[in-house]
Amino acid sequence: MTVLFTVLSLSVLATVLAGLVSLADFRLNNYGVCTIDINDGSRRFEVKGGSSLLSTLASQKVFIPSACGGKATCGLCKVTMLESVGPILPTEEPYISEKEREAGVRLACQVKVKQDLKIKIPEELFNIKQYRTRVAEIVQLTHDIKQFRFELLEPKTIDFKAGQYIQIDSKPYDKVREAVSRAYSISSVPSEKNIVELIIRLVPGGICTTFMHEHVSEGDEITFAGPFGDFYLRDGADELIFIAGGSGLAPIRSLVLDILEKNLDKKMKFFFGAVRRRDLYYVDFFQELERKYSNFEYIPALSGAAPEDEWEGETGLITDVVARHVPDGVNRQAYLCGSPGMINACVNVLTKIGFDRSAIFFDEF
Ligand SMILES: Cc1cc2nc3c(=O)[nH]c(=O)nc-3n(C[C@H](O)[C@H](O)[C@H](O)COP(=O)(O)OP(=O)(O)OC[C@H]3O[C@@H](n4cnc5c(N)ncnc54)[C@H](O)[C@@H]3O)c2cc1C
The missing domain is CATH 3.10.20.30 (Beta-grasp domain)
Structure with a gap:
């Protein structure tokens, strides 16, 4: 009996306190x-x-x-x-x-x-706008990476610098009640003003990537804001070293295509680091660019190639591969995009080779 009375009293007290907190919150948070x-x-x-x-x-x-x-x-x-x-x-x-x-x-x-x-x-x-878009195409690039192509509905065109990113708004789904906003680098070229392409890697348990991978279909409407960011081409340097891993390929693709399209007088080396062959994507695409443009070189490398990968290309950590191919930092800039671990390791190697810290640019995610 005493136990029942105590439980009841505590419940009543908790309800009264909760009411008082709500009232205080309403009054205190009314900032007009x-x-x-x-x-x-x-x-x-x-x-x-x-x-x-x-x-x-x-x-x-x-x-x-x-x-x-x-x-x-x-x-x-x-x-x-x-x-x-x-x-x-x-x-x-x-x-x-x-x-x-x-x-x-x-x-x-x-x-x-x-x-x-x-x-x-x-x-x-002030130039950043919110865009209403339609998902025009979704392509599965690897086991955990998808490419999304968005057609801009309103406004119909976007101006951005290659390397910049937009912020997608997710919508509530399943048990996820909140809508979140997440950054994704644009992988398409600035000259294609009516479309935006993104490369999104599924993060297990991630709110926005689960939404994009499992709850978005071709034809759906999505909003995003942009463009944001200061990861874009800077003046100077005759040769550009691009290094990417995972979905970090996105802004690099935009930069490479933009430079080739504008016919800029730059030599380019693009290093892409992956673990296994199944983590590589756009290989044919970049090999085709390599064949077409003498100033572009593509160097994919696997750090954990297994015999069944039948891999004949570069192997080892991307830092070692870069060190083998890049003699020094003279007249060179480096643009890196990938995980914080990869970026840190690459910055260390590049500065050891002789790159000035001010000639290394990166976006990490
Ligand atoms: C400038 C910039 C550009 C980017 N460009 C790209 C790009 O081109 N492509 C790309 O794929 N990504 C990109 N990203 C990363 C992207 O913005 C997101 O951070 C990423 O996709 C994860 O978002 P998410 O909502 O799915 O994950 P989140 O929900 O933010 O979760 C991230 C991690 O936290 C864990 N987590 C979430 N909630 C909890 C919790 N309650 N308790 C414990 N752990 C939790 C998740 O399991 C997951 O591991 C970029 C980031 C930046 C900053």
Whole structure:
């Protein structure tokens, strides 16, 4: 009897407390209408307070880069607060340097709109648009990588630099209630303005990749925002070294095709590292380019080739393969895309060979 009474009392207490928390939340989080001023009046709008700065800006069609969809795990959504909004949060600390902290830089996903805000963002972010698209084609490239071709419906064309990325919006599916936004590098050429191609690797348990691989079909409508990113061709250097692994091939494909199409006077070596033959894709495509263009060389390499792979090409870690083919960093730039581990190892090897750190560019994912 005493046990029953205690359980009942605790349940009632918990219900009352939950009610009080909801009431307090409703009252405290009612921030009313707040004004957001961007770049000293370049854009100014009134919004309902209470949401993150990242999502509030997106609701006004101002898209800040964010690869993790607001979880403070990518550190991309930096904005400069021109007036203080309180101390930096522990979740932001790993991504904000001392210099940035002094300049008022914050992660837009961690700042809640509770008052009028004055912020500064790079002007080019005003050019980022949200696109409504139709999935025109899906191609299975390997056991875990698919290529998606999107036809742009509204707006009908996109301007981007080869190497940049867009952010796809997923939709709720199965037990996943949330819609997330994730970054994917464009693998098609900028001259094809009405289409965008992406190469997406299925991440086991990943929200957006499971959505794209298992819940999207040809003909479906998908939205994305873009273009974002500063992984694009820089001036200087006669020879370009491209190194990629997995879906990191995407921006490299766009860069190579763009350079060939524009007939730029550059020599190119493209190293693609995979474990087994089944992880290679676009082999025929790049071999065909190699045959057609004397300034382009394609070097796929397997790090774990088995006899049944019947592989006669390069073997070993991609870093060793690069070291065998690239004598020094003189008049060369390197563009890398792949996992953080691969990028770190390649940067180490390239700097040892003699590349200046300022001649190495990368996007890691
Ligand atoms: C600039 C840039 C460009 C990119 N370009 C590409 C590209 O061209 N192609 C490409 O394939 N990818 C690309 N990415 C990576 C991409 O943005 C996504 O990070 C990736 O596809 C995973 O997204 P997801 O939603 O499927 O996974 P998420 O849901 O974000 O999960 C990622 C990992 O976390 C694990 N996880 C998720 N939730 C939990 C949890 N609650 N507890 C424990 N673990 C959890 C998942 O199992 C998974 O291993 C790029 C990233 C960046 C930053």
